[in-house]
Amino acid sequence: MSLLERGSLAALSAALDRLEAGFAHLPEAARAGDVVTLQRVLGDVAERMRDNYPYFHPLYAGQMLKPPHPVARAAYALATWINPNNHARDGGRASSEMEIEAVREIAAMFGFGRDFLGHLTSSGTFANLEALWVAGQLAPGKSILASEQAHYTHSRISAVLQLPFETVAVDGRGRMDLTALEERLRRGDIATVVVTIGTTACGAVDPLPEILPLARRYGARVHVDSAYGGYFMLADGLDADVRAAYDAIAEADSVVVDPHKHGLQPYGCGCILFRDAAVGRFYKHDSPYTYFTSDQLHLGEISLECSRAGAAAVALWATQRALPLVRGGEFAEQLGQCRSAAKELHARICGSDMFVAPFAPQLDIVVWAARGANVAESSRRARQIFDEAATRNLHLALVELPVPFFPAGTFADSPERHITCLRSVLMKAEHLGWINSIWLRLLDASKEVKDGQNK
Numbered sequence: 001m002s003l004l005e006r007g008s009l010a011a012l013s014a015a016l017d018r019l020e021a022g023f024a025h026l027p028e029a030a031r032a033g034d035v036v037t038l039q040r041v042l043g044d045v046a047e048r049m050r051d052n053y054p055y056f057h058p059l060y061a062g063q064m065l066k067p068p069h070p071v072a073r074a075a076y077a078l079a080t081w082i083n084p085n086n087h088a089r090d091g092g093r094a095s096s097e098m099e100i101e102a103v104r105e106i107a108a109m110f111g112f113g114r115d116f117l118g119h120l121t122s123s124g125t126f127a128n129l130e131a132l133w134v135a136g137q138l139a140p141g142k143s144i145l146a147s148e149q150a151h152y153t154h155s156r157i158s159a160v161l162q163l164p165f166e167t168v169a170v171d172g173r174g175r176m177d178l179t180a181l182e183e184r185l186r187r188g189d190i191a192t193v194v195v196t197i198g199t200t201a202c203g204a205v206d207p208l209p210e211i212l213p214l215a216r217r218y219g220a221r222v223h224v225d226s227a228y229g230g231y232f233m234l235a236d237g238l239d240a241d242v243r244a245a246y247d248a249i250a251e252a253d254s255v256v257v258d259p260h261k262h263g264l265q266p267y268g269c270g271c272i273l274f275r276d277a278a279v280g281r282f283y284k285h286d287s288p289y290t291y292f293t294s295d296q297l298h299l300g301e302i303s304l305e306c307s308r309a310g311a312a313a314v315a316l317w318a319t320q321r322a323l324p325l326v327r328g329g330e331f332a333e334q335l336g337q338c339r340s341a342a343k344e345l346h347a348r349i350c351g352s353d354m355f356v357a358p359f360a361p362q363l364d365i366v367v368w369a370a371r372g373a374n375v376a377e378s379s380r381r382a383r384q385i386f387d388e389a390a391t392r393n394l395h396l397a398l399v400e401l402p403v404p405f406f407p408a409g410t411f412a413d414s415p416e417r418h419i420t421c422l423r424s425v426l427m428k429a430e431h432l433g434w435i436n437s438i439w440l441r442l443l444d445a446s447k448e449v450k451d452g453q454n455k
């Protein structure tokens with residue numbers, strides 16, 4: 001069987017020999033492991049882990065989930081033999097340096113100058129929290145604005161930070177509505193506009209080039225949440241308005257991207273960047289028990305979290321060695337394949353009388369509804385197709401979307417404001433080669449649902 005990648009195991013063993021050789025000057029100290037227990041418990045783990053959707057397989061085309069790149073997985077595992085802590089250089093000398101290098105490459109990808117401040121975090125949520133915390137430090141008590149389609153955590157983070165939070169309406173493609181934004185900015189008291197470059201539900205890209213001058217005119221900061229979408233910075237084949245949004249990121253005050261989403265990393269890897277390094281002053285602390293013995297910058301001096309996995313930085317550094325963050329490179333090409341897969345699936349949906357798509361994908365997330373007489377029937381069908389597809393090993397996702405995303409007249413007038421739709425995040429490059437198989441299973445599942453209703 002060849003479902004799970006194993007080539008990295010031999011490379012990991014060889015790298016472990018090299019790592020150990022670096023400590024050969026020390027007296028012997030290896031602890032004998034209890035191999036029998038190890039084997040038994042690992043066997044139990046394997047059994048338990050079988051209770052999962054197959055996130056690694058191209059027929060898993062549901063949520064934003066996939067395993068890391070083999071290089072990342074092996075590098076992460078290798079680093080855990082040392083288990084560095086990137087809070088301070090003393091806890092992770094090499095891995096702190098690797099984090100600084102890797103983050104510098106991410107900043108360069110976005111076009112940030114050398115004077116930025118940035119570091120890895122445990123997640124996109126924590127990275128966004130740092131951005132909004134800085135916003136609150138700069139303008140205490142002022143509001144945070146994000147679109148109705150922004151990630152739900154922005155409202156929760158604002159509550160944690162005790163900052164007022166408001167949403168702005170979206171247009172028919174799920175992007176922040178500029179008229180609604182200006183109306184709210186004009187009333188004043190806005191500290192920061194959160195611009196989502198790649199919304200979680202639909203992959204919609206807020207119109208950053210138009211938002212930036214508006215926010216500046218009313219004295220608000222601009223924070224870009226591209227936790228999911230950020231790496232499409234490198235992709236070719238984006239629509240012109242989407243490309244323009246990416247090209248404007250360098251002018252934002254802060255940006256978040258999640259290496260543990262499209263960056264091929266294991267969970268535990270978000271990234272926050274601030275364009276102006278001067279915000280570092282807010283992080284200053286003088287804890288008496290932190291072991292800042294080196295006079296170089298410690299990542300713990302510029303991040304809200306204390307302990308952080310050095311292994312996450314090692315994995316990211318290694319991945320960026322294998323797949324540099326450059327336009328036209330292999331990694332960029334893979335993102336292009338994800339995007340092509342999304343366009344291909346959308347084209348098939350548009351050509352079928354079973355489905356209706358509200359709009360074309362802006363990145364690699366496709367959303368569509370099952371045709372039905374009204375919203376309730378369409379929603380019911382979507383849920384049934386979701387279940388039927390799973391019995392054919394095709395794993396999709398469901399999403400609640402505003403009914404006005406669909407052209408007027410798509411559904412008979414109904415009281416519902418939201419409709420249950422099917423959703424697919426085609427975030428594995430392999431998805432492109434599997435679109436036909438995905439499509440045939442989707443059609444088969446949909447026919448089954450329709451036939452069942454006709455009986």
Ligand SMILES: Cc1ncc(COP(=O)(O)O)c(C=O)c1O
Pocket residue numbers: 064123124125126128151153196198199200225226227228258270
């Ligand atoms: C746009 C966006 N922002 C923030 C987050 C939260 O990131 P995390 O799950 O890494 O905390 C997500 C997660 O899907 C997201 O899509």
